[in-house]
Amino acid sequence: MIAPxxxxxxxxxxxxxHAVLCGVDLVVxxxxxxxxxxxxxxxxxxxxxxxxxxLKPDAGEIRFEGQTGKDLRKQCGYLFQANALFDSLxxxxxxxxxxxxxxxxxxxEIKEAVxxxxxxxGLEKFANxxxxxxxxxxxxRLALARVLVTxxxxxxxxxxxxxxxxxxxxxxFSMIKEYREQFDFTAVVVTxxxxxxxxxxxxxxxxxxxxxxxxxxxxxxxxxDDSVVRSFVNRDREWTRIEPRxxxxxxx
Amino acid sequence: xxxxxxRTVGRRSLAVVAGLGDFAEFVVRAFAAVGHARQLxxxxxxxxxxxxxxxxxxxxxxxxxxxxxxxxxxxxVLARFGSAGLLGTFVSLTLTRELAPVLATLMIVGQAGSxxxxxxxxxxxxxxxDALTTMxxxxxxxxxxxxxxxxxxxxxxxxxxxxxxxxxxxxxxxCCLLGLDSGVYWSNVHSAVRxxxxxxxxxxxxxxxxxxxxxxxxxGFTAHRRTGASGSRAVSISTTRAVxxxxxATLATDYVITSFLV
Numbered sequence: 010m011i012a013p014x015x016x017x018x019x020x021x022x023x024x025x026x027h028a029v030l031c032g033v034d035l036v037v038x039x040x041x042x043x044x045x046x047x048x049x050x051x052x053x054x055x056x057x058x059x060x061x062x063x064l065k066p067d068a069g070e071i072r073f074e075g076q077t078g079k080d081l082r083k084q085c086g087y088l089f090q091a092n093a094l095f096d097s098l099x100x101x102x103x104x105x106x107x108x109x110x111x112x113x114x115x116x117x118e119i120k121e122a123v124x125x126x127x128x129x130x131g132l133e134k135f136a137n138x139x140x141x142x143x144x145x146x147x148x149x150r151l152a153l154a155r156v157l158v159t160x161x162x163x164x165x166x167x168x169x170x171x172x173x174x175x176x177x178x179x180x181x182f183s184m185i186k187e188y189r190e191q192f193d194f195t196a197v198v199v200t201x202x203x204x205x206x207x208x209x210x211x212x213x214x215x216x217x218x219x220x221x222x223x224x225x226x227x228x229x230x231x232x233x234d235d236s237v238v239r240s241f242v243n244r245d246r247e248w249t250r251i252e253p254r255x256x257x258x259x260x261x
Numbered sequence: 262x263x264x265x266x267x268r269t270v271g272r273r274s275l276a277v278v279a280g281l282g283d284f285a286e287f288v289v290r291a292f293a294a295v296g297h298a299r300q301l302x303x304x305x306x307x308x309x310x311x312x313x314x315x316x317x318x319x320x321x322x323x324x325x326x327x328x329x330x331x332x333x334x335x336x337x338v339l340a341r342f343g344s345a346g347l348l349g350t351f352v353s354l355t356l357t358r359e360l361a362p363v364l365a366t367l368m369i370v371g372q373a374g375s376x377x378x379x380x381x382x383x384x385x386x387x388x389x390x391d392a393l394t395t396m397x398x399x400x401x402x403x404x405x406x407x408x409x410x411x412x413x414x415x416x417x418x419x420x421x422x423x424x425x426x427x428x429x430x431x432x433x434x435x436c437c438l439l440g441l442d443s444g445v446y447w448s449n450v451h452s453a454v455r456x457x458x459x460x461x462x463x464x465x466x467x468x469x470x471x472x473x474x475x476x477x478x479x480x481g482f483t484a485h486r487r488t489g490a491s492g493s494r495a496v497s498i499s500t501t502r503a504v505x506x507x508x509x510a511t512l513a514t515d516y517v518i519t520s521f522l523v
Binding site: 111 | 299300387388389391392394395396397398403
């Protein structure tokens with residue numbers, strides 16, 4: 010068993026009278042990709058924001074490398090659904106921002122680190138472009154470059170495939186897997202997309218009614234008898250089994 | 262009925278007190294961030310450009326016309342009492358003690374403050390402020406502190422520019438158009454404006470600068486807390502509130518400062 014990088018115990022979060030997280034327990038092994046599945050409004054993003062320090066949990070414990078109370082913001086990167094790039098800064102300036110603001114590196118060292126990060130993600134030619142001048146996929150890579158430039162131990166991805174077609178979703182998951190191997194980080198990915206999560210994830214966790222309903226490997230997920238898990242597995246199977254529509258003359 | 266009324270008044274009063282407390286904490290934390298914010302000079306330079314350079318033209322135009330109008334009105338009113346020669350005193354003191362700090366502030370709020378509130382509101386809604394937090398960057402230190410520091414510099418400078426250009430405007434209408442002797446005008450200006458008047462003018466400019474820029478920044482920063490609105494609507498409401506509250510705060514603070522200094 011790989012030592013967990015992150016472990017969450019009994020996490021609770023409530024907004025006024027609405028309880029979103031009701032005792033979440035989750036273990037994230039070091040170096041793994043953990044995909045967090047769940048219905049819309051299940052609290053996946055709330056859980057991720059609690060992990061990132063954007064929301065303060067009402068109760069529960071988050072242990073990072075076995076310790077509580079660590080400032081996770083210095084250990085984690087967070088990739089927002091809409092990328093959250095600074096639109097008034099160029100690609101270079103966006104990636105340089107965390108280094109300029111949180112480290113004491115020299116200008117030349119920052120330039121080297123930023124250009125290296127942009128090069129690794131195939132964006133070195135677009136260093137002087139503004140985010141609005143880049144395509145959606147390039148913006149996603151730029152946001153990832155900004156996250157990875159500080160070499161975080163863990164990267165949290167908030168629905169990186171939201172609004173993308175299945176091919177683009179697969180490409181995003183392939184990118185996460187490829188860069189995980191290249192940069193050696195642990196990933197927690199919030200997603201609705203079951204097939205790419207099964208293909209790319211080392212572990213899957215299903216959030217239902219404010220609790221982790223299932224946690225295990227993709228093989229265990231597919232083989233699970235749990236009715237909620239089955240509904241997720243079967244939903245995507247049904248979609249892939251849709252027969253081509255025929256008109257009244259039997260033509261496709 | 263009475264219980265309901267008392268409860269509503271009480272709830273509203275508590276909300277106002279809580280809002281003032283939140284605003285005070287916001288300002289204190291923004292100034293406290295001076296100690297740890299990085300690359301402040303770069304941020305302050307950008308904010309000076311936004312608040313100062315971009316507002317210079319509008320300040321010049323408004324101050325020139327204010328001076329011209331003051332010169333015209335002042336000349337005819339003073340002429341009724343046979344004191345047209347005191348026009349220089351009238352124009353310079355009116356501008357220095359009252360009009361320049363207030364009008365310059367209102368112009369900067371209209372030009373830069375509203376843009377600031379909208380910009381920060383958009384940062385909030387496009388999750389850029391959350392992104393700063395996840396990168397372990399203090400959003401107040403990065404976004405607010407440079408703007409407040411810039412206000413400390415920009416407001417007194419632009420107010421001084423307002424006084425100078427306005428006084429020149431008074432000279433144009435009083436001397437060039439209405440035939441008052443320019444030597445009389447300028448000697449009156451020179452003898453009328455004392456150190457205490459300049460101090461009052463600069464003190465007002467400083468206080469107005471901090472208060473209005475803090476209101477504009479706070480309004481944008483808390484755009485997501487607007488009840489009954491979100492997204493672009495919340496940003497638009499925040500921008501409007503920023504301008505309205507800043508204008509009211511300017512006039513209210515002006516009264517308080519004047520009553521202490523007169």
